[in-house]
Amino acid sequence: MVKTPIYLDYSATTPVDPRVAEQMIPYLTEKFGNPASRSHEFGWDAEKAVEEAREQVAALVNADPKEIVWTSGATESNNLAIKGAAHFYQGKGKHIVTVMTEHKAVLDTVRHLESEGFEATYLKPEPNGLVDIDQFTAALRPDTIVVSVMLVNNEIGVVQDIAAMGEICRARGIIFHVDAAQATGKVAIDLSKLKVDLMSFSAHKTYGPKGIGALYVRRKPRVRLEAQMHGGGHERGMRSGTLATHQIVGMGEAFRIAREEMAAENEHVRALRDRLYAGLSQIEEVHVNGDMENRVPHNLNISFSFVEGESLIMAIRDLAVSSGSACTSASLEPSYVLRALGRSDELAHSSIRFTIGRFTTEAEIDYAIDLVKAKIGRLRELSPLWDMFKEGIDLSTVKWAAH
Amino acid sequence: MSYSTKVLDHYENPRNVGTFGSEDEGVATGMVGAPACGDVMKLQIKVNKDGVIEDAKFKTYGCGSAIASSSLVTEWVKGKTLDEALSIKNTQIAEELALPPVKIHCSVLAEDAIKAAVADYKAKHGAMVETAACKG
Numbered sequence: 391m392v393k394t395p396i397y398l399d400y401s402a403t404t405p406v407d408p409r410v411a412e413q414m415i416p417y418l419t420e421k422f423g424n425p426a427s428r429s430h431e432f433g434w435d436a437e438k439a440v441e442e443a444r445e446q447v448a449a450l451v452n453a454d455p456k457e458i459v460w461t462s463g464a465t466e467s468n469n470l471a472i473k474g475a476a477h478f479y480q481g482k483g484k485h486i487v488t489v490m491t492e493h494k495a496v497l498d499t500v501r502h503l504e505s506e507g508f509e510a511t512y513l514k515p516e517p518n519g520l521v522d523i524d525q526f527t528a529a530l531r532p533d534t535i536v537v538s539v540m541l542v543n544n545e546i547g548v549v550q551d552i553a554a555m556g557e558i559c560r561a562r563g564i565i566f567h568v569d570a571a572q573a574t575g576k577v578a579i580d581l582s583k584l585k586v587d588l589m590s591f592s593a594h595k596t597y598g599p600k601g602i603g604a605l606y607v608r609r610k611p612r613v614r615l616e617a618q619m620h621g622g623g624h625e626r627g628m629r630s631g632t633l634a635t636h637q638i639v640g641m642g643e644a645f646r647i648a649r650e651e652m653a654a655e656n657e658h659v660r661a662l663r664d665r666l667y668a669g670l671s672q673i674e675e676v677h678v679n680g681d682m683e684n685r686v687p688h689n690l691n692i693s694f695s696f697v698e699g700e701s702l703i704m705a706i707r708d709l710a711v712s713s714g715s716a717c718t719s720a721s722l723e724p725s726y727v728l729r730a731l732g733r734s735d736e737l738a739h740s741s742i743r744f745t746i747g748r749f750t751t752e753a754e755i756d757y758a759i760d761l762v763k764a765k766i767g768r769l770r771e772l773s774p775l776w777d778m779f780k781e782g783i784d785l786s787t788v789k790w791a792a793h
Numbered sequence: 794m795s796y797s798t799k800v801l802d803h804y805e806n807p808r809n810v811g812t813f814g815s816e817d818e819g820v821a822t823g824m825v826g827a828p829a830c831g832d833v834m835k836l837q838i839k840v841n842k843d844g845v846i847e848d849a850k851f852k853t854y855g856c857g858s859a860i861a862s863s864s865l866v867t868e869w870v871k872g873k874t875l876d877e878a879l880s881i882k883n884t885q886i887a888e889e890l891a892l893p894p895v896k897i898h899c900s901v902l903a904e905d906a907i908k909a910a911v912a913d914y915k916a917k918h919g920a921m922v923e924t925a926a927c928k929g
Contacts, residue, residue: 698831701804701857701859734828734829735830772807772853772854773853774824774854791826791827
């Protein structure tokens with residue numbers, strides 16, 4: 391018998407791995423020093439721990455530790471990268487390119503820059519969620535200074551071709567930022583090869599603690615940023631504020647584990663994801679959202695026609711899953727990511743994101759399949775749209791009274 | 794989203810789910826809402842010779858509050874005349890189910906469903922049609 395609720399929302403956040411928590415605890419109690427204290431052993435110990443963690447984070451993405459700047463999380467990293475680069479390079483131009491399916495931390499940051507007088511282009515992805523490279527190239531202008539594209543989409547899990555985009559940006563001298571919050575531990579990242587200038591990371595999507603992240607800032611060729619947080623000049627002036635040693639140690643350990651166990655873990659989650667997909671595919675009228683080839687192994691985003699999303703979430707309360715993204719679950723708006731793919735509103739409304747992780751078991755997946763099958767059946771019994779579909783009525787031809 | 798116990802009860806045990814047979818007499822149907830808005834309600838009433846609603850059935854595509862609102866309405870309209878049914882207000886539905894502000898539109902839709910079903914009945918039986926299907 392499985393214990394409910396079953397957590398299938400690993401892209402919202404992950405539990406801190408017990409090995410990570412164990413490493414963090416001493417830095418809250420006995421090794422509490424300020425890493426910026428240069429005059430005593432408490433400070434030296436903390437600084438040593440911070441620098442070891444910096445090496446571990448850099449190692450996962452094959453970067454130089456000096457290129458890693460600590461932040462409070464991927465949202466701050468995205469803000470620092472995009473605003474910092476846009477402000478620093480605005481003398482060269484004021485045009486920014488991003489994608490409609492980016493995380494709100496990128497979209498709202500770019501919107502803010504628009505209010506400051508920058509111009510922005512929001513690329514529409516293909517129906518499978520991937521950005522077309524020709525369309526991408528066509529959007530670049532002589533005055534484009536910053537491009538921001540996420541490596542892995544948080545809702546549909548598709549992996550963008552950042553290698554190709556990086557080459558194109560580098561050739562034109564455009565700063566290329568990549569939000570990799572959802573990618574670490576899922577996709578191999580080699581920053582010695584990728585032409586990426588700035589990359590955002592989060593700890594809590596990769597079994598580390600919340601409240602800590604990092605920004606990769608390339609040194610060769612050197613990328614300059616205008617600081618967004620001013621103060622004591624920490625992190626080479628790019629991000630002031632006392633370093634949260636325990637959080638940083640946690641992120642370091644989490645990324646060390648990710649590097650060592652990524653291959654085995656991806657096999658584990660892929661097998662479970664494929665099992666879930668096979669089970670749910672037995673239900674009539676289900677649609678996968680996003681490309682299945684270029685996709686992280688732990689994500690399944692699926693729409694159930696003729697069933698409304700919120701009532702589905704309510705029906706499957708035993709499963710902790712997301713409808714759309716966690717950030718929009720509180721509102722009645724259908725997912726903007728799925729709308730950008732051209733999904734109809736009702737399919738966008740009835741989408742469920744299942745994200746599997748390190749601690750998911752086969753028994754939990756089997757329970758989830760049985761539950762979803764039963765509840766979809768029940769909700770369709772209640773659905774007038776299902777009746778109409780079964781009678782052969784094409785719902786797109788019905789004239790609905792909008793309200 | 795947290796739901797009241799009454800919403801949960803109607804959602805778990807919806808009353809009067811179904812569709813009347815096409816040969817049943819005195820049946821009228823009101824269908825309101827749109828899939829794009831996230832809710833569609835189909836309310837059917839069966840009216841006897843005295844103009845009293847003797848039975849009602851529903852099917853709803855929508856959130857838990859929409860399902861509960863339409864389930865509740867099928868209970869409330871039974872035994873009422875058409876005019877009495879038309880006097881049911883969305884505020885009464887919202888109050889009974891303790892709907893939060895973001896779910897008030899579900900009760901509005903349920904009221905509209907009653908109006909649409911009554912209008913359908915009157916149209917089929919030659920009376921004046923007074924109400925539009927959906928607004929607000």
